[in-house]
Amino acid sequence: MDKSLEKSLTLWLKQQQAACSGYLKLTVLFGVFTGLCLLAQAYLLAKVLDGLIMQNMQITRFYPEIASLLLLTSFRALLAYARERSGFIAGQRLRAQVRQTVLNKLVALGPSFIKTKPAGTWANIVFEQIEDLQDFYAKYLPAILLAGFTPLIILAAIVPVNWLSAIILLVTAPLIPLFMVLVGMGAAEANRKNFSALQQLNGHFLDSLRGLRTLILFHRQQDEIANIASVSNDVKQRTLSVLSLAFLSSAVLEFFAAISIAILAVYFGFSYLGHLDWGNFSLLPSSEQQLSLFSGLFVLLLAPEFYQPLKDLGSHYHAKAKAIAAAESLVALLSIQETALPLKGVPVQQDSSTSLAKIEFTTWELEANNLTVLSHEGQCLLGPLDFSISGLKKLAVVGASGSGKTTLVNLLLGFLPYEGSLKIQGIEFNQLDLTDWRQKLAWLGQEPQLFHGTLMENLSLGDKALTPEKAWELLRKANIDQFVAAHPQGLDLTIGEQAIGISVGQAQRFALARALNHDAQVFMLDEPTASLDISSAEAISQSIAKETASKCLLLVTHKLSQLQNMDTILVLEKGRLASRGTYDELMAEQGLFYQLNLEASYDINLQTSIGLS
Secondary structure: OOHHHHHHHHHHHHHHHHHHHHHHHHHHHHHHHHHHHHHHHHHHHHHHHHHHHOOOOOHHHHHHHHHHHHHHHHHHHHHHHHHHHHHHHHHHHHHHHHHHHHHHHHHHHOHHHHOOOOHHHHHHHHHHHHHOOHHHHHHHHHHHHHHHHHHHHHHHHHOOOEHHHHHHHHHHOOHHHHHHHHHHOOHHHHHHHHHHHHHHHHHHHHHHHHOHHHHHHOOOHHHHHHHHHHHHHHHHHHHHHHHHHHHHHHHHHHHHHHHHHHHHHHHHHHHHOOOOOOOEOOOOOHHHOOOOHHHHHHHHHHHHHHHHHHHHHHHOHHHHHHHHHHHHHHHHHHOHHHHOOOOOOOOOOOOOOEOOOOOOOOOEEEEEEEEEEEOOOOOEEEEEEEEEEEEEOEEEEEEOOOOOHHHHHHHHOOOOOEEEEEEEOOEEHHHEOHHHHHHOEEEEOOOOOOOOEEHHHHHOOOOOOOOHHHHHHHHHHOOOHHHHHHOOOHHHOEEOHHHOOOOHHHHHHHHHHHHHOOOOOEEEEEOOOOOOOHHHHHHHHHHHHHHOOOOEEEEEOOOHHHHOOOOEEEEEEOOEEEEEEOHHHHHHHOOHHHHHHHHHHHHHHHHHHOOOO
16 A cells, blocks of 8 residues: 555544544543553552561561552452453544544435445444444554553663663664554555455455346356356455465464563563662662562562553454554545535535525426536436427436436435536526425335335334324325235235335335425436336335326426326436427427337337236
């Protein structure tokens, strides 16, 4: 990974800590108090052992010290728990904020952007990669501060006892972070590659599950199993590479800590044998000028604790590498609007945006001048278009598959950028307050999105005040009330993931009922009867016609027989406006609309002849 990129990602990670700074400070504070407890414990234990062994004192003389040791041990355990708990809460709060920020960004970018990657990839980013930020805030950031505070406190306590021991500790201490950095230099890149492979596996596996029926019908399941095995093996190899770096780092840290402590032990051993007689500090009382058991025990008890914060920092260094690798995808996603979309006409909410709260949509006032709809990468998807619609209620958009119908709807929903000019009710679209605009909309697509839960929970999405009486009224309007009434669970009917347990036609009617719950002035319908049998399509079409009679309507459809009551029809061809007019006018032209109508009639006759109706 490029060093400048790694630095920028680290800076971004540190900037996010404002959400949990209070708990991070508590974590460090508890760690400092733990270090002070260690000093007191080492002092008391060295004093007790020195008195019992060297001065032949009775153990009863040390009952207060022993009691204090027990109390300090309990207090230290409480501090350790408090430190872990506050660190966990810090990471938890941070993860919640980042996850909400990512979800808000995905909502703002819209479904057209989300479809650019497999669902498994988004699941990996939203769940697993954000989870990998936990240890960076819960453990790594506090470890950085404690690696500075705790060793200094211990050094300050050792210097008055034995200055040479303090020098040995001070000289050997930098070896641990130095080799930690050397060993962990490739950890961030290894984690980044691991995340990339894991995203690929998640997306591939989820897509394979969704297409399992097709794979079985075409006898390709064994090939797909081999593909998944290959991708899984790649993930395994990358994961083992990351783990090997982590284990190597731990081994190096333990080695240098052990060597440093061994040097101290050798020094004290030679001192006790009389081969060394220097190292004690001159401020000690004259009775303590010679190296005592107290001095040796005190220093040797504190030596492992001196290196422990440095070892903790080293052991948590992989948390930084994981967080940096995870942050790369997160930062790329969160910065899309500022970097990938520097385009005129990006529909974003601004402080100067125009509110539509007091504007009533009784008719369409829609004007496009040299309008070009763009993808999030800046590629042209539709246009240029020029049209003006005024004083009309019912607007239809038709065309062959891939002509840009859904793209136009996504633009009007505020999910795609554009160039040129698009005005609604005389207001440039990129100056609208999107919240006000969307509150006036009801939308129904060709793939109903129902969530796992009860029917009532699905109907009340966005309206928690929905009453059972209102729910039955919505079901009646959608022509699905009889099915629900006949079901034993009624409004408590359980709907599975991907609308499992109900037919596509029933799911679409439930989605229509949910859309009708929104008191909208504008209805946008994107092929609401696609993939439905003729009877279900007619039932939904009748419900839509009845409930939108007094509303502004934009209908995208392939079924042109439904368009005879439309005020105007836009016919798109290869991203351009081919023609425009009423149903009768377009049929009289015998152009593209006429050909599309003939093809649609042939499809209906074919379905009828083979019994699909």
